[in-house]
Amino acid sequence: MCGIIGIIGPEKLQTRMPPYRRAPVPAAFECYRGLLVLQHRGQDAAGIVSYDNKTHMFASEKDLGLVAQIFDKPRIEKLSGYMAIGHTRYATVGTDSTSDIQPMVTGIPFGLTMAHNGNILNYFSLAKKLTDDFRRQLLTKNDLEVLIHYFAHYLTEESGGIPDKNTFAFENIKKAAARIFDTMVGGYAVVGLIANEGLVAFRDPKGLRPLVLGNRDE
Numbered sequence: 001m002c003g004i005i006g007i008i009g010p011e012k013l014q015t016r017m018p019p020y021r022r023a024p025v026p027a028a029f030e031c032y033r034g035l036l037v038l039q040h041r042g043q044d045a046a047g048i049v050s051y052d053n054k055t056h057m058f059a060s061e062k063d064l065g066l067v068a069q070i071f072d073k074p075r076i077e078k079l080s081g082y083m084a085i086g087h088t089r090y091a092t093v094g095t096d097s098t099s100d101i102q103p104m105v106t107g108i109p110f111g112l113t114m115a116h117n118g119n120i121l122n123y124f125s126l127a128k129k130l131t132d133d134f135r136r137q138l139l140t141k142n143d144l145e146v147l148i149h150y151f152a153h154y155l156t157e158e159s160g161g162i163p164d165k166n167t168f169a170f171e172n173i174k175k176a177a178a179r180i181f182d183t184m185v186g187g188y189a190v191v192g193l194i195a196n197e198g199l200v201a202f203r204d205p206k207g208l209r210p211l212v213l214g215n216r217d218e
Helices: 027-037 073-077 123-132 143-158 170-183
Strands: 003-008 045-052 057-064 083-089 104-106 112-120 186-194 198-203
Touching (some): 003 027, 003 186, 003 198, 027 073, 027 083, 045 112, 083 198, 104 143, 112 123, 112 143, 123 143, 143 170, 170 198
Antiparallel strands (some): 003 083, 045 083, 104 112, 112 186, 186 198
16 A cells, blocks of 8 residues: 655646745645645655656655655755656565655656556566566566556557657557556556656556546636
8 A cells, every 4th residue: 555646737836825825836845745645555655756847857855754754845845847746655565775665767768757556466577577578677676667667668669669749649658558457467556757748647457546636726
């Protein structure tokens, strides 16, 4: 059991404060507020990754412990941008190493960060295939890393090569997610950010893990 959240909004999100106190805030702050509510779903570790479309960079802050202990004002201010995802961890796979804390980020073959709640039951066979057939070097023992590799690989194939502004189509993203469903056995809900594109979210075909879509009118 883990907690996940994804935020995407206008370049300057607004807080739910009275108008005279309202000020633009980064998506990471809204993510932090969400993780406080999701703290009960995981107390081992927490993390937030944001994407800044002006610098074209991901920013990451994560550590072992509770959300309120990890994130203070300086750490949140490092997480610029209007897209962010967050995770509270209840460890069921992987290790206590900080390298296994989510969200996880890759820059190859394109910028991608993901967080998930759940378990991939065929993790070991998929990890072996990545290492033996795809020549990928895994850096953690977390099943999310395998999911990221496969999603990036499938989206690249569906796009006819490294996706660009013309091939990064929503239809290709859906096809990549459908191939994940055919490959990954287990119950999982996933949120992710694709650099320069936006937020993606999906869950296993049987809907074993909770995932809610919400919209704020403002």
